[in-house]
Amino acid sequence: MGPGKEANEESVILISDDETDAETTLGNSVVVIDSSDIQEDKSDLEEKKSEEIVDEESGLVVTFCKKGMVMPHARYDCMTHPFERTENETCIPVKQNSDMCGQCYCYVCDKLASxxxxxxxxxxxxxxxxxxxxxxxxxxxxxxxxxxxIFNLEPAEIDTDLRHGGELLFKFLRELSIKYNNYLSGEIVLSLQDCVCPSKQTPGPCSVCSRLQNEVIYRYSDVFNLVSLFINKAEKEKPKTAAIMLLGAAREIALHKDPAQSWQNLGPSESLKLAVPFLMSRITKNLQRMLVLSDFPKQLYEKFISFFQTIPLPPYCFKFTNCLNIPSWDHRLLTTVLKGQNITGEQKKNGKKEFLWEVLNVVKARTEKMESMGRYKELVRYLKAVKCNEGVGGDFTSAAYALLLPINNLACCTACRLIPLEFECYLKMFWTGSVPSGKDFQDSDEWILNVGSPVKCCTLIKQALRVLYNNQSLYRNSRCWSTLITILGSSPILEQNGLLTTLTLREPPSSFRQMVWDVSFGILEELRLKGNVSLPSNVFYGSLSLEACFLLAIQAVLQMLITDLPWLTSFLEIMLAFGKNFWALKLFLEGLLYRMPVLHDVVSMITRDLNYQKNTLLKLWQTLGPDYVGELLCLFLSFRNSQLQSVGIFLSHVVIENLNQCPWAKSLDIFRLKAFKRPHLETANHLQLNKFVSILENL
Known part of the structure; x- marks a missing residue:
């Protein structure tokens, strides 16, 4: 009991320090002794302070008492103001529950009620x-x-670092919500009155632009930039703080949805389905290192992994599902390997073989930690036993099979975990016998040339197609197909900065083309079903082996368009990957003529891409010059199909709209363009072409 301030007190308050003692205190944290049991007169109290007052009901014995100081208490324990208990009433105060004394505190906020x-x-x-x-x-x-x-942490587990991470995450989530809502609003590129064409006969958009009017595009770049900055910030924080930040960010971006009705090609940072996997890759790589290098308490370690497993990953992020299932340092198999009791890294568990298999990022982190602790014997044992398919040796043909060849257990192969950037880099490595000098594929501005012998084109095309057929996210990515076409149309001699030199392949005789076309269907089907096939030596190992592989790739792209065109983000980059091999592009477009619904969708995608990526197109034209642009225009205008003709007309509009960036336009072959007459061209396309030629003549 606290000391009293006045003599004429009516009651004594005994404060219980046990909140769970509900039975003895009837749910309250105080017990009141009626004043009738206490001597009222102070002098009498002083005289009789040794006398005992016994409460038979409660069993309390009071030998001496003074006024109790009212200590801070929860509102529901206040003895001054009655309290009415309800389960979850939040609309209005119940009866007198809003009344308070000076020592009432809020049960929820843990602060004074006032x-x-x-x-x-x-x-x-x-x-x-x-x-x-x-x-x-x-x-x-x-x-x-x-x-x-959200991390299922108990209050007792939360220390300063975790709390700081929660504060930073909370602030980030508020900012991210604003950016994401702006993204969902989208933007309209063309209105009903706008038209990208230089001239038109009637008000409103022309026939070419009518497909684009009022289309809403969704750019994810603002969200991407905000998340990237947050990841950068997390990388500078302490491990516990960073883990909270990264896990929270991963959960949030995994919940983001693409509102577009069809895939939109806006670039790797502006397309949600490309940006989110890239961000998720950065996040998971950081978390993998933290789980290995940081000494998290076991319970916290498991809660971090469990939290990531509860994140509802979208289909384009399924490859990250098990990326944080990293054995802790006290894992039985890992422990036996480090102690030298298991030299193979294999053991049987419930009758099944279990392997010590870890991704390269985890292997590097474990190596780093054991080196820093001077545990070199354990490190040697670990490196001998651990299995990882991500190492690259000097034999590039063997590396192609080791890295890009799906094995029986697809869950453990590299092919099913590749992202488009890695797929592109691997193909470039095998084609040129060179490797990037940086530690990561993103740091590939400089390359180490001629490390090994380049892989033959027949080996490369087989392995590349096997990867694409076993990795749906790559198969549905236009960048992967454009990469394959670009590689096969380039020289195996790589520049120091990693740039390829494109080649102009000779056009094979029609009989050879037909022969490749005839065998390609069976080859692709066997690669898709069996995963391995022997290419006919009379076709793929002669003087035209590169051209044969190029034709096989074209047929593979055509088959992909028939089944997975709606998943593509772009078609323009596939078209541009042909470079100056216009004969091959013509064969490809002719293959689409037999699939009119597919052709219609492809043309719509090309015109949309041309509108969105004009700057990219103009930079390419500046490099390739008027001969390339003229050939491309004439190629599309040479078809009798009006939809393909409209692509050529759209290309001419791009030139006219940007004459200040196309000083080479006056060098276009006007006489060749004039050769396209009616009835070869539709009336509307013929009029547009005449206007284009007229503008060129006046330059």
Whole structure:
């Protein structure tokens, strides 16, 4: 009991320090002794302070008493103002629950009731909170732990680093919500009155632009930049803080949806389905290193992994599903390997073989930690036993099979985990016998040339197609197909900065083309089903082997368009990958003429891409010159199909709209363009072409 301030007190308050002692205190934290049991007169009290007062009901014995100082207490324990318990009433204060004395504190906020902002606020009403309600207990835990509650952390587990991570994550989520809502709003590129064509006969958009009018595009770049900055910030924080930040960011971006009705090619940072996997890759690589290098408490370590497993990953992020299932340092198999009790890295568990298999990022992190601790014997044992398919040796043909060849267990092969950037880099490595000098594929501005012998084109095309057929995300990515076409149309001699030199392949005789066309269907089907096939030596190993592989790639792209065209983000980059091999592009477009619905969608995608990526196209034209542009125009105008003709007309519009960036336009072959007459061209296309030629003549 605290000391009293005055003599004429009416009661004594005994404060219990056990909140769970509900049976003896009837749910309260205080016991009141009626004043009739206490001597009223101070002098009598002083004289009889040794006398005992016995309460037979409660069993309390009071030998001496003074006025008790009222200590801070929860509102539901206040003896001055009655409290009415309800389960989860948040609309209005119940009866007198909003009344308070000077020592009442809010059960939810854990501060004085007079300082609680939500004491009587509708939809909150903290004045009704008490410790016998699960609802109010959850509210209290959420308030005390903040955003950390999503990690299933107990208040006792939360230290300064975790709390700091929660604060940074909470602030980030508010900023991210604004950016994401702006992304969902989209933007309209063309209105009903706008038209990208230089001239038109009627008001409103022309026939070419009518496909694009009022189309809403969704650019994810602002969200991408914000998340990238947050990851950069997390990389500079302490491990616990960084882990909270990265896991929270991963959960949030995994929930983001692409509102576009069809795939839009806006670039790797502006297309959500390209940007999110890239960000997720950065996040998971950081987390993998933290789980290995940082000494997280075992319970916290497991909660981090469990949290990531609960994230609902979208289909384009399925490859990250098990990326954090990293054995802890006390894992039985890993421990036996490090102690030298298991030299193979294999053991049987429930009758099945278990292997010590880890991704390269984890292997590097474990190596780094054991080196820093001087545990070199354990490191040697580990490196001998661990299995990892991501190492590259000097024999590039063997490396192609080791890295790009799907093995029986597809869950453990590199092919099913590749992203488009890695696929592109591997193909370039095998084709040129060179490797990037940086530690990561993103740091590939400089290359180490001629490390090994380049892989033959027949080996490369087989392995590349096997990867594409076994990795759906790569198969549905236009960049992967454009990479394959670009590689086969380039010289195996690589420049120091990693740039390829494109080649102009000779056009094979029609009989040879037909022969490749005839065998390609069976080859592709066997690669798709069996995963391996022998290419006919009379076709693929002669003087025209490169051209044969090029034709096989064209047929593979055509088959992909028939089944997976709606998944593509772009078609323009596939078209441009042909370079100056216009004979091959013509064969490819002729293959589309037999699939009119597919042709219609392809043309629509090309015109959309041309509108969105004019700057990219103009830079390419500046490099390739008027001969390339003229050949491309004439190629599309040479078809009798009006849809393909419209692509040529659209290309001419791009030139006219950007004459200041096309000083070479006056060098275009006007006489060749004039050769296209009616009825070869549709009337509308013929009129547009005449206007284009007229403008060129006046330059």
């Amino acid at each position: 300082e609680c902002q939500y004491w009587t606020t509708s939809s909150s009403c903290h004045c009704n909170a008490h410790n016998k309600s699960k609802f109010w207990k959850d509210q209290r835990n959420f308030t005390l732990t903040g955003v950390l509650i």
